[in-house]
């Protein structure tokens with residue numbers, strides 16, 4: 204089971220300063236162990252880079268390995284953040300599409316008293332690539348916003364595909380965040 208497991212369900216805190224994969228039971232002694240697991244994927248990605256010579260399969264392998272880097276980073280950041288600052292969930296997020304800039308503007312609202320240094324606004328380019336990248340950002344609020352914007356972006360895409368008018372704004376309440 205341990206052989207070749209990609210730890211797709213992420214890692215859980217497991218004894219001491221260690222982390223464990225709930226699927227295969229592989230243990231990482233500490234965050235540094237998790238970081239080297241991320242670096243492993245980065246190495247594979249870099250190798251794929253050097254192999255791409257405009258052919259379709261090379262590009263596919265590169266995209267796949269890039270996705271794996273993002274996925275592992277996301278797992279790592281979550282563990283790092285959990286070990287650090289408490290994440291304050293917003294009370295409400297307003298997402299507005301700005302056609303001129305080709306971007307989504309996010310306004311973030313918190314319950315009073317507002318947490319210090321809380322992010323209040325953020326702009327995310329309206330491309331799947333940008334959103335995907337931000338979903339592995341070290342800041343948990345950025346990751347949350349990227350996830351919500353992607354959801355809204357896809358909905359707008361579907362509606363536009365059906366020839367329906369796509370909404371320009373969407374409010375996410377705390378139960379959706």
Ligand SMILES: [Zn+2]
Pocket residue numbers: 208209210211224225226227228229
């Ligand atoms: Zn595993």
